Amino acid sequence: MKRILLLLFTIVTLSSCEIQYDGETRIVAEGQVVDRNNNPIPNQKIEITTNAEGTYGSTDLISFTTTNQDGRFSLVFPSPKGQDISIETFINSDQRNKFQSKIIKGLKKNFINYKLNLNQIVLYEINDFTELELVLNKTSPNKQISNIKIDGIQPDYLVDLNADKNENQFPGKQFNVLKNQTINLSYTLSDFSDPGKVVTTNHTSVITINSEKVVHSITY
Amino acid sequence: MKLIFLLFILCIPFSYGQETKSQNLVQFNHDIRLNVIIPSNFGANFLAESYDSKVGIGTNFSFLRINNFKLGAGYDFISYIATDITRTGNIKGAQFHTAYGDIAYEIKITENLNLEPYIGYGGAKLKFKSDGRDFGNQDGNNFRIGFNTDYKLGKRFSGFVGVCYLQSKLNINTSPEFVSFYDNTKMFQLNIGLKIH
Numbered sequence: 469m470k471r472i473l474l475l476l477f478t479i480v481t482l483s484s485c486e487i488q489y490d491g492e493t494r495i496v497a498e499g500q501v502v503d504r505n506n507n508p509i510p511n512q513k514i515e516i517t518t519n520a521e522g523t524y525g526s527t528d529l530i531s532f533t534t535t536n537q538d539g540r541f542s543l544v545f546p547s548p549k550g551q552d553i554s555i556e557t558f559i560n561s562d563q564r565n566k567f568q569s570k571i572i573k574g575l576k577k578n579f580i581n582y583k584l585n586l587n588q589i590v591l592y593e594i595n596d597f598t599e600l601e602l603v604l605n606k607t608s609p610n611k612q613i614s615n616i617k618i619d620g621i622q623p624d625y626l627v628d629l630n631a632d633k634n635e636n637q638f639p640g641k642q643f644n645v646l647k648n649q650t651i652n653l654s655y656t657l658s659d660f661s662d663p664g665k666v667v668t669t670n671h672t673s674v675i676t677i678n679s680e681k682v683v684h685s686i687t688y
Numbered sequence: 689m690k691l692i693f694l695l696f697i698l699c700i701p702f703s704y705g706q707e708t709k710s711q712n713l714v715q716f717n718h719d720i721r722l723n724v725i726i727p728s729n730f731g732a733n734f735l736a737e738s739y740d741s742k743v744g745i746g747t748n749f750s751f752l753r754i755n756n757f758k759l760g761a762g763y764d765f766i767s768y769i770a771t772d773i774t775r776t777g778n779i780k781g782a783q784f785h786t787a788y789g790d791i792a793y794e795i796k797i798t799e800n801l802n803l804e805p806y807i808g809y810g811g812a813k814l815k816f817k818s819d820g821r822d823f824g825n826q827d828g829n830n831f832r833i834g835f836n837t838d839y840k841l842g843k844r845f846s847g848f849v850g851v852c853y854l855q856s857k858l859n860i861n862t863s864p865e866f867v868s869f870y871d872n873t874k875m876f877q878l879n880i881g882l883k884i885h
């Protein structure tokens with residue numbers, strides 16, 4: 469009897485974890501996939517998943533297609549119930565070609581009048597990228613570096629439509645960047661030498677990227 | 689007293705007449721139809737363009753008769769398989785349910801052959817399912833018009849073939865350019881079945 473109750477409890481628990489859908493609401497995701505020269509990329513795999521994040525999160529592949537000859541796609545699918553379900557568009561996820569992959573992460577609130585128009589999505593060729601590595605040489609225990617930002621063409625593997633623009637998304641010290649460009653690097657240095665007065669200075673520098681990996685050092 | 693008696697005498701033929709007329713006018717009926725439905729969806733709508741239909745089943749019970757008019761109720765079930773994921777989502781199928789009321793008119797052609805045109809109105813429900821999992825419902829209502837031709841096979845049985853036009857209006861919230869694609873369905877049904885009477 470206990471086993472049956474446990475089994476029933478498990479079934480009920482698992483079924484309640486499933487994402488629920490509203491059959492009377494169809495939302496639309498559309499866009500055009502292009503290369504760096506604005507040429508449409510046909511036959512690119514597009515997948516849309518819904519993702520309930522959390523302890524008992526579940527994921528559904530709710531729609532998929534490939535881009536047409538103009539690089540365009542249009543997918544209509546039932547809307548998940550609940551505002552916090554993440555709706556993620558995967559572009560070229562299996563990467564069986566020369567182009568990068570990309571994930572665009574949104575919520576239902578990003579669908580304006582039931583539609584998310586992603587407009588032009590640029591995919592760069594993998595060979596177009598090289599690496600930029602920042603080496604931080606800390607010479608004084610009283611100094612701290614923060615707000616490191618690079619301004620240049622990056623692959624943007626993950627685009628979160630609801631990310632806080634002011635949030636420092638500095639993921640580390642290594643970046644994938646497009647070859648043959650100049651990158652504007654900015655950061656903030658804080659000097660705590662005088663406990664009564666913290667001196668904060670903003671710094672910028674220009675880094676030239678060629679075809680090889682670039683290592684840029686910041687000494688502070 | 690004489691007046692009351694006179695009125696009573698006068699009322700007898702009227703009351704008798706009304707009773708006889710009532711028996712002829714409204715009668716309980718018990719025609720039961722069981723049939724398969726061969727649906728053919730058409731038009732610029734999602735069931736026609738993004739799904740393939742399978743053979744459905746239907747039933748109808750005609751329970752009241754007024755002269756040659758018959759009042760009834762019925763239920764249809766048709767299963768659909770998704771063919772265009774870009775418009776259906778990654779959901780394998782849909783089930784079309786409709787319950788309706790109808791009025792039919794019986795026309796006797798020969799001793800064994802009847803023609804029965806009808807019109808009806810009811811509620812529709814589309815249930816979206818994939819591997820037994822529920823992906824929501826879409827509700828609406830529908831209008832039907834059609835006819836059945838009944839051929840008497842025995843004292844209690846007739847075989848029938850009929851054609852029905854069924855148009856449904858469904859609730860939908862979507863981007864404006866897709867509303868007309870998802871808010872209606874149109875189909876012809878070829879109905880073949882048995883009638884028990």
